[in-house]
Amino acid sequence: MLRRQILALPTLLATPAIAQERTINLYSARHYDSDKALWEAFTRQTNIRVRVVEANIDQLMERLRAEGANSPADVLVTVDIARLVRATELGIFEPIRNATLESRIPAHLRDPDGHWFGFTTRARVLMYDKARGLPAGLARYEDMAKPEFANMICARSSNHVYNVNLAASIIAADGVAATENWAKGVAANLARPPAGGDRDQIRAVLAGQGRIAVSNSYYLGLMAISERAEDRDLAARTGVLFPNQGDRGTHVNVSGAGLVKTAPNKEAARAFLEFLSTPEAQGQFAMGNMEFPAVTGAPVHPFLAGLGSFKQDPVDPRALASQVPEALRLMQRAGWR
Known part of the structure; x- marks a missing residue:
C-alpha cells in the first residue's frame, strides 16, 4: 500500500492544479474603511486578492528594511510627499515607466523618475x-x-x-x-x-x-x-x-504609492497602481474619504466641489x-x- 502511495505521488504533483490565487501584498500607512472597499473593487475586476498590512509609515519602512530582499511587500502606500521622497531615497521603490500613469497623473504629483505616483490630494x-x-x-x-x-x-x-x-x-x-x-x-x-x-x-x-x-x-x-x-x-x-x-x-498634501523594488508580484502590482488612476478608483477616493482626486476630470464629492475650483502649487x-x-x-x- 505504501509503495503504491509513493508511486502515485508524482502523478498527483503533475496533475494540473486549480489556478493558484493571484495576490498582491500592500503595505499601507492609510487607515480608512473606504480604502478597503477600493481594494475589494480591484479584486472583483482582476481576481487579484489584496493582502494588507497597516501601520504608520515609519514602522512600515523599518519593516521593509528588516525584511530586505525577502519582503513580501509589492506596493507601499503613504500620505505626504516628503515620506514618498524619503522612501525613494532609502531605495524602497523600483522606478517604472508607465504611459497610462504618466498621462493621468500630473507631473507635480508624481516622481519624475517613476518611483511613486500621487493618487489623491488634500x-x-x-x-x-x-x-x-x-x-x-x-x-x-x-x-x-x-x-x-x-x-x-x-x-x-x-x-x-x-x-x-x-x-x-x-x-x-x-x-x-x-x-x-x-x-x-x-x-x-x-x-x-x-x-x-x-x-x-x-x-x-x-x-x-x-x-x-x-x-x-x-x-x-x-x-x-x-x-x-x-x-x-x-x-x-x-x-x-x-x-x-x-x-x-x-x-496640497499628496497620498501616493510606489512599486516596492523587491516585489514578488510585480505584474499584479503594476496593474494595481494603474487601477488607482482609473475613474472608478479616483471616484472612490473622492466620495469615500473626501479627498481631491489626482486625475483631472475625475469625480469630486459635491461638498468639495461646492467649495470651488482652485489652483494647486x-x-x-x-x-x-x-x-x-x-x-x-x-x-x-x-x-x-
Whole structure:
C-alpha cells in the first residue's frame, strides 16, 4: 500500500492544479474603511486578492528594511510627499515607466523618475466662520503673519507633517529667511496654544476662540458627511479660503504609492497602481474619504466641489522634501510649538 502511495505521488504533483490565487501584498500607512472597499473593487475586476498590512509609515519602512530582499511587500502606500521622497531615497521603490500613469497623473504629483505616483490630494486651506466673514486682507499664506491678524489663528502643532510641509513649500517659494519671519509672525498671531488636530482648529474658530483655522480640506469634508448632526452643522457654517490663488497656488498634501523594488508580484502590482488612476478608483477616493482626486476630470464629492475650483502649487516634490528638515527647525526657532 505504501509503495503504491509513493508511486502515485508524482502523478498527483503533475496533475494540473486549480489556478493558484493571484495576490498582491500592500503595505499601507492609510487607515480608512473606504480604502478597503477600493481594494475589494480591484479584486472583483482582476481576481487579484489584496493582502494588507497597516501601520504608520515609519514602522512600515523599518519593516521593509528588516525584511530586505525577502519582503513580501509589492506596493507601499503613504500620505505626504516628503515620506514618498524619503522612501525613494532609502531605495524602497523600483522606478517604472508607465504611459497610462504618466498621462493621468500630473507631473507635480508624481516622481519624475517613476518611483511613486500621487493618487489623491488634500488642500491646506484657511477656514473661517461664515457668520463673521473672512478677515479683510487675508489672501495668501504669507498674510497669516501680518500684525492685524493677532490672536486670530488656530493651528495644530508646528511639528505635525501637514504644517512642516506647508512651511517647506513656503521656503521653496520665498526662501529660508522669509519663511522663518513668517513662522514668527504666525506664532505671535496664534489665538491659543496649539492643541489637537485640524478638526479641533475648525471647532475652536466656530466657538469664537479665533478667526482663522489652518486645516486640510478633507477634515471639513469628513465633518460634512459625518453621522453626527453637530459636525454637519459646523461644516455648513465654515467658509474656506484657498490661499495664493493670485500667484503659485494652494499647497496640497499628496497620498501616493510606489512599486516596492523587491516585489514578488510585480505584474499584479503594476496593474494595481494603474487601477488607482482609473475613474472608478479616483471616484472612490473622492466620495469615500473626501479627498481631491489626482486625475483631472475625475469625480469630486459635491461638498468639495461646492467649495470651488482652485489652483494647486506645482512645487517640485524633491525640492519640497529637501526643505522639510529646515522647515521644522525654523518653526521651532520661531516659537511655534
